[in-house]
């Protein structure tokens with residue numbers, strides 16, 4: 001069997017925001033890898049550090065934030081050592097992104113078709129007419145109705161769902177090695193959201209990119225991802241393949257998240273609330289950041305941060321309950 005190769009390695013990434021109110025410890029040594037051609041999910045409640053992980057990788061952490069330490073290796077090269085100029089060229093050629101709000105990636109002054117065709121013209125040096133017709137083809141592939149006509153429109157002439165499709169088309173024409181998707185379907189209605197998920201998955205298979213898929217929704221994880229990291233208050237607490245996550249989750253927080261999914265078996269749509277709220281990350285809880293909300297918290301939990309431990313091959317858990325010498329209970 002062919003050995004799997006990592007495209008992206010995020011190693012003990014620490015990102016903080018230096019605000020007047022204090023230091024926000026947003027990422028506390030986050031580590032994960034994404035293999036070539038794999039869809040890796042990052043899931044967790046709002047405020048746990050998913051978007052900061054994405055902006056850290058992209059070199060776009062907003063002020064007053066900064067990556068403090070760690071490594072971000074893309075094909076073995078540390079992105080944290082790249083200049084602003086180098087990062088600029090990496091974004092939009094090797095790494096593409098799709099966000100919740102497509103307006104931030106679309107330029108209001110240029111026609112949709114031209115914006116989608118741009119990587120063909122500038123990176124691949126296709127003739128303009130050819131690039132435009134190829135771009136229209138990609139737009140049609142994203143399910144944009146009347147792609148020919150829409151390609152001649154400006155962003156404001158399209159609906160939110162259509163702009164989202166245009167942004168996806170843009171992210172694909174640059175043929176990225178890595179696509180980062182930060183909750184791109186959150187503002188869309190359910191049907192369109194599901195179409196977009198299917199679309200990205202189909203296109204990902206066709207183009208073979210690796211994907212970092214960010215969501216707060218376990219159902220989306222189940223539909224999209226190969227492997228997943230569960231984030232809580234700035235740390236990855238559990239990391240495994242999706243099958244194992246749904247059948248054999250170990251971390252108390254993951255258990256809670258899974259219980260919070262509305263079950264198709266029960267007729268009610270009620271979500272089980274997770275008691276307590278996500279801690280603010282200025283002076284976060286000591287030891288395990290989940291201890292104030294955890295049913296299993298022991299004295300050690302508020303004293304020492306649990307290290308990630310491989311409880312089964314490829315299944316990592318950061319919890320003192322699983323820190324014994326290779327037990328698995």
Ligand SMILES: Nc1ncnc2c1ncn2[C@@H]1O[C@H](COP(=O)(O)OP(=O)(O)O)[C@@H](O)[C@H]1O
Nearest residue numbers: 017024026046047048049050051052062063281
């Ligand atoms: N510009 C900023 N200034 C201060 N704190 C920030 C800033 N951006 C994000 N944070 C903090 O970083 C933490 C993680 O945020 P974020 O990554 O946006 O969460 P998520 O995407 O998981 O909802 C939060 O506590 C948030 O308040």
Ligand code: SF4
Nearest residue numbers: 288291294301319320
């Ligand atoms: S380390 Fe302790 S507080 Fe944290 S999840 Fe495990 S049992 Fe709960």
Ligand SMILES: [Mg+2]
Nearest residue numbers: 050051052182
């Ligand atoms: Mg976010």
